[in-house]
Amino acid sequence: MKVSEPGGARQEKVTIRHVAQEAGVSIATVSRVVNGHSDVSAETRQAVERVLRERGYPAGGRRARIAATGLIGVTMPFVNPGYFAQILSGAAEALYEQDLRAVLCPTRHSHERETSLLDQLASGGAAAYVRNADGGGAIGLLHAVTSPLASEMLLPWLEEADQDAALGYVWQAVAALHVAYDVDRSTPLPDGDVPTAEGFAEELVDRAVASGDEHALKLCEAALRSFGRSGDSVLLAAAADACERL
Numbered sequence: 001m002k003v004s005e006p007g008g009a010r011q012e013k014v015t016i017r018h019v020a021q022e023a024g025v026s027i028a029t030v031s032r033v034v035n036g037h038s039d040v041s042a043e044t045r046q047a048v049e050r051v052l053r054e055r056g057y058p059a060g061g062r063r064a065r066i067a068a069t070g071l072i073g074v075t076m077p078f079v080n081p082g083y084f085a086q087i088l089s090g091a092a093e094a095l096y097e098q099d100l101r102a103v104l105c106p107t108r109h110s111h112e113r114e115t116s117l118l119d120q121l122a123s124g125g126a127a128a129y130v131r132n133a134d135g136g137g138a139i140g141l142l143h144a145v146t147s148p149l150a151s152e153m154l155l156p157w158l159e160e161a162d163q164d165a166a167l168g169y170v171w172q173a174v175a176a177l178h179v180a181y182d183v184d185r186s187t188p189l190p191d192g193d194v195p196t197a198e199g200f201a202e203e204l205v206d207r208a209v210a211s212g213d214e215h216a217l218k219l220c221e222a223a224l225r226s227f228g229r230s231g232d233s234v235l236l237a238a239a240a241d242a243c244e245r246l
Contacts (some may be wrong), residue, residue, distance in 0.1 A: 016057070023051045075105045075117045075171060077164050087168060107167070109160055114167065118148040119230045121174055126223065126238035128178060137181035138245055142219045144177045145238060149222040200236060201227075207243035216242040 016034070020027045025044060032040050033048040034057075040048075051057075074091050076084045092102045107113040125144025132141060151170045155163050201224055208220035216239075223239035226232070 019048065019051050019055060019057055022055070023048045072100055072102055073105050073117070073120070074102045075107060075114075075121070075167060077107050077109050077160075077167065079104065079106065083164070083168070109163065111156060114155060114163075115152050115229070118152045118170070119226045119232075121148040121171075122146075122222065122226045123230060123232040123234060125174060125177070126232070126235045128181075129238040130234060130241060132181060138242065139215060140177055140181055142215055142238070142242055144174050145226075145235070146218050146222045147173055149226055204236060204239055204243070207240065211243045211246060213242075213246040216246045 016027055016030050020030045023030065025048060029040060029044060030048055030052075033045050034052070072091075072095055074088060076087065079085055079088060088102070088104065095102050105117055107117065122145045125141065125148070128144055129138065129141040148170055151166055155166060158166060204220055204224065208217045211217075219242045220239045223235040227235045
């Protein structure tokens with residue numbers, strides 16, 4: 001993924017994966033160096049720190065990029081020995097390699113729980129869009145907002161077994177979007193620009209219609225629907241940006 005620099009120049013965004021490749025170590029080792037873990041040899045630590053300096057990796061490290069807790073939520077209806085247990089095992093292993101941990105969020109086929117968790121997933125997608133749309137991922141990342149909320153409308157019409165599969169596919173799709181666009185969580189959200197005023201919903205609809213872009217219209221509808229339940233204004237910020245950008 002490329003990011004814009006002042007003056008129009010573009011350069012490749014440095015990720016923990018790039019640092020690991022250049023230093024000849026695993027991603028987990030780089031993560032442990034960045035986060036100050038002591039169980040890394042002095043030689044390896046020096047090699048990783050040299051690459052970090054040379055490549056200009058963010059000084060705040062991984063903890064600044066993935067929230068303070070280092071915890072990632074995993075949603076599924078139940079944990080059983082079959083399909084979902086395999087997903088959870090794979091997710092936990094992948095997160096461990098990034099020095100992160102999974103938090104299990106079972107829904108027990110409760111539509112209220114599923115809707116709440118899908119709203120949270122959509123809010124995370126909106127935050128990823130706001131932070132990273134300038135890097136060229138606008139169209140892709142807006143689907144991290146719209147896909148969870150599209151599935152929320154579909155779930156009541158599915159059999160329970162199909163609901164399980166649908167939730168699993170949505171979770172995998174959103175995770176893939178974040179990985180594919182190498183979402184940068186170190187960029188602060190533009191709090192001052194996030195719309196919260198009453199009456200903004202009508203203005204936002206007018207903007208989406210005026211844009212004439214189907215993606216902006218789709219994001220606007222999904223964001224307003226989720227905002228009505230969660231009150232997370234970053235959803236409105238993402239929709240407003242899409243109306244101007246697309």
